[in-house]
Amino acid sequence: MIKKIILIAVAIAILAATAFKLKTNKEVAEKRVYKYDIDKPITVKSIVLKPENAATSTVFAGNFQALRESKLSTDVQGKVLEIYVDQGSMVEENQALIQLDNSLLKLQLQSVEVKIEELTKDVKRYKVLTEADAIQGIQLEKTELALKSALIQKATLLEQINKTTIRAPFNAVVTAKMTEEGAFAAPGIPLLQITDISILKFTVNVPENSLSKFELNKNYTVSADAFPDIQLSGQTTMLGSKANIGNSFPVQLLVKNTNSHEIKSGMFGKVILQDDTDTSQITIPASALVGTTIKPQVYLIENGRAQLRDIIVAERIENRIVIAGGLKPGDEIVSNGFINLYNNANVNPK
Structure with missing residues (x-):
């Protein structure tokens, strides 16, 4: 019986010690927790609104x-003999950029020129003979037609030779080089790009x-x-x-x-x-805006307290907000220091 009483007394003592310890810990924790003083003014930064000139800039x-940009190709096929420019080169209108091999065309031209020389002499000789009725006029006509055909052939070869030199159609800079010397060029295949x-x-x-x-x-x-x-x-x-x-x-x-x-x-x-309009307007820094884009608000300072005020935003220009309604010149608003700030809070503006 005595042993049972002792056990009960020990249990009660342990419970009492535990309760005392918990109470002591609670008191220590309560001392450590920061208690916000609702009546203490919150230090904030503020600005007093004044009208500004409405001259603004929109970006x-x-x-x-x-x-202009063009990819240059050739009208005639042939081997690329020489490239006079490189990527980044400045070129002028009609400047030679690429030369294709035209040696065969030049040989054909020489052959046609010899033929033209021969036909020209024949025409002169046949004219004399025709006037003397030594030959029929039909022979002179055929020779004259052959001379005209040879002259057309010469003009064609000269045009082909001219097209073997690729020239700049306008003043530009070479922005891409898509061929090298020795490569084969054909119509429709880009060789250079100029811009x-x-x-x-x-x-x-x-x-x-x-x-x-x-x-x-x-x-x-x-x-x-x-x-x-x-x-x-x-x-x-x-x-x-x-x-x-x-x-x-x-x-x-x-x-x-x-x-x-x-x-x-x-x-x-x-x-x-x-x-550059002459009217005035009110603008506030974007940092002063609270709420949402649907319901923009600011903290208006009245009688030492911060009052949430609905405003109407006209537009945003970089880091400034143009106000269309809700504020007037002379109003003081909170521009910074929103931590712990709430509606009707006591504030100390600076």
């Missing part, structure tokens, strides 16, 4: 393409609500992403009449390249539209 991204980048086509895709900002034959400022400091002038030559898959319309501008042809075909760039 549309696009890419540059060569105005004219002195004038470039710049194409942008414009949303339907911005298409009216572009006018045909009007100049706009264009720049390449690789050379942002170089400002070029582009003239609109085409306004799209049919939307693409993204429901945007292509707008094409012609841009004169720099003298050193720094802008290359395939580069990306942008066209900048300036809007």
Whole structure:
């Protein structure tokens, strides 16, 4: 009986010690946990809104393409005898680029020239004999026709020989070399590719609500992403009449390249539209915007408290938001320091 009482007493003591330990641990944990003071002001950064000039710029991204590009081939077949240019070479209109073997054509030309010389003498001799009734006039006529045929044959050979020299159809740069000396050239097989980048086509895709900002034959400022400091002038030559898959319309501008042809075909760039209206507007930094795109909001500071305010967004220009409604000049809004911030929170703006 005494042993049983001792066991019960020990069990009670263990339970009491465990309860005391748990209570002590709870008190220590509660001391360590941070307790947020709801009445303590939250330090935030704020800005006071003021009207700004409405002059803005709208940017549309696009890419540059060569105005003219051609793959050159030959009209006559033959072995490539000599190539005068290489990839990257600048060429001028009518400059010789490739020479094909024309030795056989030149030999045929020599043979025809001998024949022409002989027929020319025969015609002169037969004219004298015909006038003296020594021969029939039909023989003179046949000889004259043979001379005309030989002259046509000569012209044909000269044209074929001329076509063995492949020339540049316009000023350009060689962008691809697709043959080597000794190779066989035939009609329809590309030998060189030349690209004219002195004038470039710049194409942008414009949303339907911005298409009216572009006018045909009007100049706009264009720049390449690789050379942002170089400002070029582009003239609109085409306004799209049919939307693409993204429901945007292509707008094409012609841009004169720099003298050193720094802008290359395939580069990306942008066209900048300036809007120089005289009205004023309110803009806020994009970082001040909270909520969603469907329901944009800001924290308006009134009487030391942050109040969530619904706003109407007109447009976004880079890192600024143009406000169409919900705010007025003189309003103070939170621009940074949104941690722990909530509606009607006590704030300390700086």
